[in-house]
Amino acid sequence: MTAAALLPILDLVGVAVFAISGALAAGRKSLDLLGVIVIAIVTSVGGGTLRDLLLDRTAFWIVNPKYLVTIIVAALATMAYVRFRRPPDKALQVADALGLAFFAISGAQIAETSGTGGLIAVVMGTITGVFGGVLRDVLCAEIPMILRKGNIYATAAIAGTSAYVVLQDAGVARLWSAAAGMLVIAGLRLAAIIWSLSLPVFTINERR
């Protein structure tokens, strides 16, 4: 009961956190007011939208406009806040890790509801968690952050959604599997931030 009541709130918090990260990225590129809102929207709904298109569902924010309202408010609040203070980078990274954890697991659950197998649920969960950030970087004409060196980001999403799928297959209840999956994602992501963990880089030696 309490957990179920918490979900819609977590959902909107995740959307708001991603909107803030989008607005800050836009600020670093000196976009105008509207550009900031557009980037905030794209960062926030991009992942879930691609998931919905691929699963042949109507995009979630069309069904319920509360998401767009939340994003616009969060982007405007970010712009107002940053006029007076530095963005609280540490707090935002923690919030972003929680948002990623929540989005990835809920994306995997939505894929399961559509009747897909485990591998596709992992892919859909990962897309839901990371694709908004990819679009944000592409629109700002940068190589997406998740592809560059030293970011355990999509990796965390893949590990957590895989844990969720494996636990469920092993008979663990849905709620506990989801909690464990989120813990894996947020834990890996925070560990990567604190100790600067990274995956090995693959470089082609053209001169060999």
Added chain:
Amino acid sequence: MTAAALLPILDLVGVAVFAISGALAAGRKSLDLLGVIVIAIVTSVGGGTLRDLLLDRTAFWIVNPKYLVTIIVAALATMAYVRFRRPPDKALQVADALGLAFFAISGAQIAETSGTGGLIAVVMGTITGVFGGVLRDVLCAEIPMILRKGNIYATAAIAGTSAYVVLQDAGVARLWSAAAGMLVIAGLRLAAIIWSLSLPVFTINERR
């Protein structure tokens, strides 16, 4: 009657104008013949295609191939014309403002037909008007023009589609609401061009 007969012509004119703007952008990047046609197609149909994907409709240019034919002819004509004369930049900006006005309002109308509310109609109208240009800029590896400083472009689309939605809610007839919405878009866009209007820029001061 006359207005209804005018719509399909306006529709093709809008497609052709966007194709010309795409072909000219491709020319500035020295793409080859085919690259020019691809960019012209993407610029022209990109917005309506994303709208159709999001609303779960079949993309409009698949249903009726006259759009692709119009775009290819417009792109080839642009390449031929530019071999002999400079592109008529002023005339094109006016044509582009009209194209934007027409596409945004017709996009909002299509969203309404799918049974969405006012906020989503505004978003869909804006996407229809501006997303093709975003794709054009992303493919040319630039930050999208609509996000950069000094372009009242998406802003004009948002203002005009909002006017259209509000007027209809207030009981104004559909045709007149649409005309007023288009007037707002074209007017704002032309005013922005003539007097170099722009929205305030949001910059993060990293040193505060």
Added chain:
Amino acid sequence: MTAAALLPILDLVGVAVFAISGALAAGRKSLDLLGVIVIAIVTSVGGGTLRDLLLDRTAFWIVNPKYLVTIIVAALATMAYVRFRRPPDKALQVADALGLAFFAISGAQIAETSGTGGLIAVVMGTITGVFGGVLRDVLCAEIPMILRKGNIYATAAIAGTSAYVVLQDAGVARLWSAAAGMLVIAGLRLAAIIWSLSLPVFTINERR
């Protein structure tokens, strides 16, 4: 019988070849392990996915996860191979030409199955063949290779799918039309590589 039995194998070979080309592109950008796999997946399934979205079909790799498994294995094998030897560039270009031929014609056939006309079948075949590579280049923040000078790539796909459509309209059997179309694509592509053929470039002379 033999030809029909060959198709699924060709299909997976095409997927693997595109995954290898994606992994090599990622290596040139020094992405990490996961970035390499993501780029390999996007390069490989991007074209077919856009085709399926546009035709309102479920994306082909969601229906059957063997594609993802093939891609991940191919990407990992590429990374292992390149640690010890230079990539066999010549062999890969030939394999890529065959992959393009197969993907474009099978994309056109899938469009036909959805009841579209000839022009749309050509567009869908071309999208299936080239769009994965476009996404690969956009994610690596480059102007897509197919749009730049000196690449008869999309052109080959357009020519071959057009040949396929025209031959079928002329009454040639489906299998032979498909074989001829693939021959046109692979032949044009290989000829362009061997003799460095290119289309004329369209440049705007701003000073006229």
